[in-house]
Amino acid sequence: MPMEQTAVGRQTxxxxxxxxxxxxxPAEETYHEQVEALGREGYPPVMVExxxxxxxxxxxxxxxxxxxxxxxxxxLSNLDYAPISEQLGKVEFASEALNCSAPDTGNMEILNLYGxxxxxxxFLAPLLxxxxxxxxxxxxxxxxxxxxTNISLRIERDGDHYVLNGKKWFSSGxxxxxCKLLVAMGKTNPDASPHRQQSMIVVPLDTxxxxxxxxxxxxxxxxGGGHPEIIYNNVRVPADYLLGxxxxxFAISQARLGPGRIHHCMRSIGAAERALEYMVKRSLVRSTFxxxxxxxxxxxxxIAESRIEIDMARQYVLHAAHMMDTVGNKAAAxxxxxxxxxxxxxxxxxxxxxxxxxxxxxxxxxxxLAYMYASQRTLRIxxxxxxxxxxxxxxxxxxxxxxxxxxxxxxxxxxxxxxAEPQVFMRP
Numbered sequence: 492m493p494m495e496q497t498a499v500g501r502q503t504x505x506x507x508x509x510x511x512x513x514x515x516x517p518a519e520e521t522y523h524e525q526v527e528a529l530g531r532e533g534y535p536p537v538m539v540e541x542x543x544x545x546x547x548x549x550x551x552x553x554x555x556x557x558x559x560x561x562x563x564x565x566x567l568s569n570l571d572y573a574p575i576s577e578q579l580g581k582v583e584f585a586s587e588a589l590n591c592s593a594p595d596t597g598n599m600e601i602l603n604l605y606g607x608x609x610x611x612x613x614f615l616a617p618l619l620x621x622x623x624x625x626x627x628x629x630x631x632x633x634x635x636x637x638x639x640t641n642i643s644l645r646i647e648r649d650g651d652h653y654v655l656n657g658k659k660w661f662s663s664g665x666x667x668x669x670c671k672l673l674v675a676m677g678k679t680n681p682d683a684s685p686h687r688q689q690s691m692i693v694v695p696l697d698t699x700x701x702x703x704x705x706x707x708x709x710x711x712x713x714x715g716g717g718h719p720e721i722i723y724n725n726v727r728v729p730a731d732y733l734l735g736x737x738x739x740x741f742a743i744s745q746a747r748l749g750p751g752r753i754h755h756c757m758r759s760i761g762a763a764e765r766a767l768e769y770m771v772k773r774s775l776v777r778s779t780f781x782x783x784x785x786x787x788x789x790x791x792x793x794i795a796e797s798r799i800e801i802d803m804a805r806q807y808v809l810h811a812a813h814m815m816d817t818v819g820n821k822a823a824a825x826x827x828x829x830x831x832x833x834x835x836x837x838x839x840x841x842x843x844x845x846x847x848x849x850x851x852x853x854x855x856x857x858x859x860l861a862y863m864y865a866s867q868r869t870l871r872i873x874x875x876x877x878x879x880x881x882x883x884x885x886x887x888x889x890x891x892x893x894x895x896x897x898x899x900x901x902x903x904x905x906x907x908x909x910x911a912e913p914q915v916f917m918r919p
Contacts, residue, residue, distance in 0.1 A: 500571025580761025644677030689740030
């Protein structure tokens with residue numbers, strides 16, 4: 492199946508690579524120094540400068556191919572954006588510098604598609620300009636959020652408002668001073684069918700009744716903006732802040748998470764590439780038992796395996812992006828689920844090898860490897876755990892042979908008429 496970037500995509504990739512070389516990489520040390528000095532309550536000045544430069548040269552909002560014509564940004568296909576996002580994934584803050592970072596990317600998409608005129612003017616416009624940030628309030632501490640029908644936050648209509656009560660957490664970025672809104676998912680009609688009970692609504696962070704609870708660290712890292720617990724206690728928001736229609740929240744969440752998952756995977760390829768670069772460079776300058784680490788057969792095996800695994804994963808991601816562009820996100824769901832399992836798992840393996848080559852330094856803050864590993868390991872849970880994605884892939888494969896198969900069916904699965912019984916050979 493032919494896969495090729497457009498001329499605009501190739502040109503944009505070249506410009507992004509140039510921006511990375513000239514602006515992003517030189518700013519890494521300064522960024523980390525400022526983040527450490529300011530903590531999660533501050534915003535590093537160097538990021539303000541980087542965003543200004545990126546906006547000026549037109550490297551802005553590159554992630555959405557279907558925004559309205561008057562929205563700022565270059566219109567790229569998913570296949571165009573894939574290698575661009577890979578470059579951004581090599582540095583943790585690069586995506587934000589180009590206004591292409593999660594969770595804003597997904598939130599901007601659904602605000603554009605489902606938001607009222609008021610929502611678009613008050614929240615989408617400044618998000619598109621990079622003036623504010625947002626958070627996605629879906630995961631709950633007391634429910635298995637991998638099944639979105641489990642969520643318990645209540646969203647109840649009261650005249651011209653909706654009233655929210657419940658608790659969320661891992662609303663990533665909500666503690667940042669630049670974060671001004673949450674996109675919250677909760678139940679508007681618990682008596683409806685399981686996938687029509689949920690709705691999504693925009694909640695300004697300064698709404699009375701909304702408070703910050705516990706603030707978990709991730710593998711000991713205190714990410715900028717945090718992953719806080721959000722407590723909703725009779726939080727009232729205007730009715731026109733609802734996204735789409737009542738009962739449409741589950742469908743909107745699937746529309747949001749599909750592109751978000753492939754963006755994560757694109758960035759993960761970049762993280763793995765950078766880890767491999769660190770691994771090789773370290774192996775060339777360290778010596779043990781009379782020769783460089785690069786001369787050790789085991790390390791050469793790690794380097795070779797990493798190269799193979801990264802290249803295989805990249806092709807898988809490009810294929811998924813191509814499928815999204817040509818047959819649509821729904822038809823590409825199996826490919827999206829597959830890369831969401833395969834790519835973070837691959838990245839964890841490559842980063843782990845790089846840490847091993849670095850030795851003790853690899854698990855400290857003096858290289859990006861420990862942070863990269865924590866991020867990739869977390870990604871095996873975020874936006875749906877591996878097990879759920881594999882379950883959906885398995886279900887689709889089984890249904891090719893038994894269209895009536897249901898994962899929770901009480902009846903035994905039977906072979907469709909005319910199907911041959913597979914031969915099973917068992918060792919005595």
